[in-house]
Amino acid sequence: xxxxxxxxxxxxxxxxxxxxxxxxxxxxxxxxxxxxxxxxxxxxxxxxxxxxxxxxxxxxxxxxxxxxxxxxxxxxxxxxxxxxxxxxxxxxxxxxxxxxxxxxxxxxxxxxxxxxxxxxxxxxxxxxxxxxxxxxxxxxxxxxxxxxxxxxxxxxxxxxxxxxxxxxxxxxxxxxxxxxxxxxxxxxxxxxxxxxxxxxxxxxxxxxxxxxxxxxxxxxxxxxxxxxxxxxxxxxxxxxxxxxxxxxxxxxxxxxxxxxxxxxxxxxxxxxxxxxxxxxxxxxx
Amino acid sequence: xxxxxxxxxxxxxxxxxxxxxxxxxxxxxxxxxxxxxxxxxxxxxxxxxxxxxxxxxxxxxxxxxxxxxxxxxxxxxxxxxxxxxxxxxxxxxxxxxxxxxxxxxxxxxxxxxxxxxxxxxxxxxxxxxxxxxxxxxxxxxxxxxxxxxxxxxxxxxxxxxxxxxxxxxxxxxxxxxxxxxxxxxxxxxxxxxxxxxxxxxxxxxxxxxxxxxxxxxxxxxxxxxxxxxxxxxxxxxxxxxxxxxxxxxxxxxxxxxxxxxxxxxxxxxxxxxxxxxxxxxxxxxxxxxxxxxxxxxxxxxxxxxx
Numbered sequence: 001x002x003x004x005x006x007x008x009x010x011x012x013x014x015x016x017x018x019x020x021x022x023x024x025x026x027x028x029x030x031x032x033x034x035x036x037x038x039x040x041x042x043x044x045x046x047x048x049x050x051x052x053x054x055x056x057x058x059x060x061x062x063x064x065x066x067x068x069x070x071x072x073x074x075x076x077x078x079x080x081x082x083x084x085x086x087x088x089x090x091x092x093x094x095x096x097x098x099x100x101x102x103x104x105x106x107x108x109x110x111x112x113x114x115x116x117x118x119x120x121x122x123x124x125x126x127x128x129x130x131x132x133x134x135x136x137x138x139x140x141x142x143x144x145x146x147x148x149x150x151x152x153x154x155x156x157x158x159x160x161x162x163x164x165x166x167x168x169x170x171x172x173x174x175x176x177x178x179x180x181x182x183x184x185x186x187x188x189x190x191x192x193x194x195x196x197x198x199x200x201x202x203x204x205x206x207x208x209x210x211x212x213x214x215x216x217x218x219x220x221x222x223x224x225x226x227x228x229x230x231x232x233x234x235x236x237x238x239x240x241x242x243x244x245x246x247x248x249x250x251x252x253x254x255x256x257x258x259x260x261x262x263x264x265x266x267x268x269x270x271x272x273x274x275x276x277x278x279x280x281x282x283x284x285x
Numbered sequence: 286x287x288x289x290x291x292x293x294x295x296x297x298x299x300x301x302x303x304x305x306x307x308x309x310x311x312x313x314x315x316x317x318x319x320x321x322x323x324x325x326x327x328x329x330x331x332x333x334x335x336x337x338x339x340x341x342x343x344x345x346x347x348x349x350x351x352x353x354x355x356x357x358x359x360x361x362x363x364x365x366x367x368x369x370x371x372x373x374x375x376x377x378x379x380x381x382x383x384x385x386x387x388x389x390x391x392x393x394x395x396x397x398x399x400x401x402x403x404x405x406x407x408x409x410x411x412x413x414x415x416x417x418x419x420x421x422x423x424x425x426x427x428x429x430x431x432x433x434x435x436x437x438x439x440x441x442x443x444x445x446x447x448x449x450x451x452x453x454x455x456x457x458x459x460x461x462x463x464x465x466x467x468x469x470x471x472x473x474x475x476x477x478x479x480x481x482x483x484x485x486x487x488x489x490x491x492x493x494x495x496x497x498x499x500x501x502x503x504x505x506x507x508x509x510x511x512x513x514x515x516x517x518x519x520x521x522x523x524x525x526x527x528x529x530x531x532x533x534x535x536x537x538x539x540x541x542x543x544x545x546x547x548x549x550x551x552x553x554x555x556x557x558x559x560x561x562x563x564x565x566x567x568x569x570x571x572x573x574x575x576x577x578x579x580x581x582x583x584x585x586x587x588x589x590x591x
Contacts, residue, residue, distance in 0.1 A: 001356075003389075003390035003391065004388065005387065007386050008383055008384075008386035008387035010373075011382070011383055011386050012372060012383050015374065015375055015379055015383075016372070017374075018372055046570050093374065099370050099371065099373070100336070100370045101370060101371060101372065103336065103364070103366050103369075104369065104387075105387050106337060106338060106360040107337070107363075107364055108355065108387045108388040108389075108431075109360075109387060109388075113356075134344055166584050199522045212539060218493065257411035281338070282338045282339070283329075283338045283339050
């Protein structure tokens with residue numbers, strides 16, 4: 001039953017090519033263009049590097065796609081990707097209010113399944129968006145290798161695989177957490193515009209306010225900071241995963257707090273949306 | 286006679302407005318059941334409660350023996366409430382594919398249903414360009430393709446042209462007669478309802494004004510119209526069962542008593558020019574149960590006031 005809801009929502013989203021283009025294709029394409037532009041600039045720099053001592057020039061010779069992949073995984077939950085995935089999520093969450101199609105599907109599945117079907121479809125879209133972004137990063141690096149006439153290598157051992165997996169999972173959780181605000185807004189307001197803009201406003205406000213946290217005497221690892229600002233929780237967990245010097249200065253228990261923050265910011269909007277939707281009058285679409 | 290729908294004291298209020306006011310109704314399994322009533326009588330509210338779109342304020346409602354809104358029951362219901370709307374970027378075929386997926390119906394005969402509602406040629410056109418009649422047809426196909434036990438149709442012929450209405454009538458009858466589906470429909474087209482329905486319920490201001498077989502309801506309003514001479518003789522035979530209607534007499538008698546009356550009148554030397562049953566339509570029953578229509582003068586007055 002839940003599988004039917006996820007399948008039908010995903011199928012419907014696949015038919016909406018405009019939304020898919022903006023949500024999934026646009027950011028990776030722009031990112032690819034940026035990477036290619038960067039490669040061209042690097043080509044100029046390389047031309048100058050010809051005048052460097054031979055040992056420095058040879059250090060620039062090989063291009064590690066493993067590094068590229070890890071670096072891209074660390075940038076997955078970037079504001080641009082969040083904003084454009086939000087277009088698709090807002091459409092999925094609010095389309096049945098907008099097109100007055102709840103009455104067509106409420107008879108075919110339970111209300112919790114209908115909402116979870118939408119969330120499932122959005123999660124699949126998010127996965128696709130993250131994978132496409134990584135693919136764009138790899139493709140951009142490969143093109144850079146060709147433009148700069150560099151060797152391409154792929155060094156990716158067990159440690160890199162673990163780090164990559166954790167970064168990918170963290171980015172996925174962060175994006176889904178952000179998109180749950182869109183779900184709650186769509187169910188409460190029945191408006192696609194609100195489902196699009198309310199999470200954006202909340203996200204921008206949080207990004208602004210977190211910079212003010214030190215004024216209140218809150219450190220980046222305090223409960224208040226992490227619970228109020230899921231973006232800070234994401235950054236803290238990313239720091240822990242990447243390790244190194246910044247990790248050493250983090251307080252004890254930061255992982256627990258950060259995980260709790262992301263879980264709360266995901267589960268509370270989802271549960272509220274589910275509760276409200278279960279008793280919602282769907283004849284007024 | 287098992288019931289597919291049973292309501293007891295069903296009430297729904299919107300603020301101070303009582304859309305349904307203690308409605309108790311039992312709709313039997315099988316056949317086509319019409320739900321009639323003027324605008325605001327509570328028909329759509331009842332349908333929305335049956336489909337779990339809204340919750341009643343008070344009262345009990347059981348659909349196919351279970352509580353309304355039970356997901357297992359809802360899957361056995363096909364419905365079309367008002368003019369259906371669909372994602373505009375989808376084609377007619379895609380709409381049915383999407384809804385079949387939503388229902389988990391892997392064996393939905395989509396092409397057969399597109400053909401049955403006359404949308405084969407338009408099957409690959411996006412629905413954003415569809416007329417109201419085409420949307421109605423697609424809505425009916427969407428309601429029926431999962432082989433439901435119970436179908437609820439709200440104004441299924443709204444926006445359709447006369448051939449479309451005729452096709453829809455035939456489709457509804459064949460579903461009830463050949464496939465054994467129970468169909469509940471609401472319509473303002475009383476002639477269509479009379480032609481297609483076996484039983485009807487007439488709602489007025491959220492309550493049940495009348496209910497029964499169409500033939501029984503219309504029979505109650507029947508009059509035998511007699512054009513004959515001398516009229517006085519007929520009136521003396523019928524007594525208070527007779528009323529004058531221009532140069533004719535309307536006899537308020539059961540249809541079964543008609544032949545005996547005619548024999549009696551002929552034996553008494555009355556010359557009968559014409560004898561026919563009149564007023565046996567649903568419209569007159571409807572008007573009698575829901576109150577008189579406004580006169581032309583009242584309509585003009587309302588228009589001027591508005």
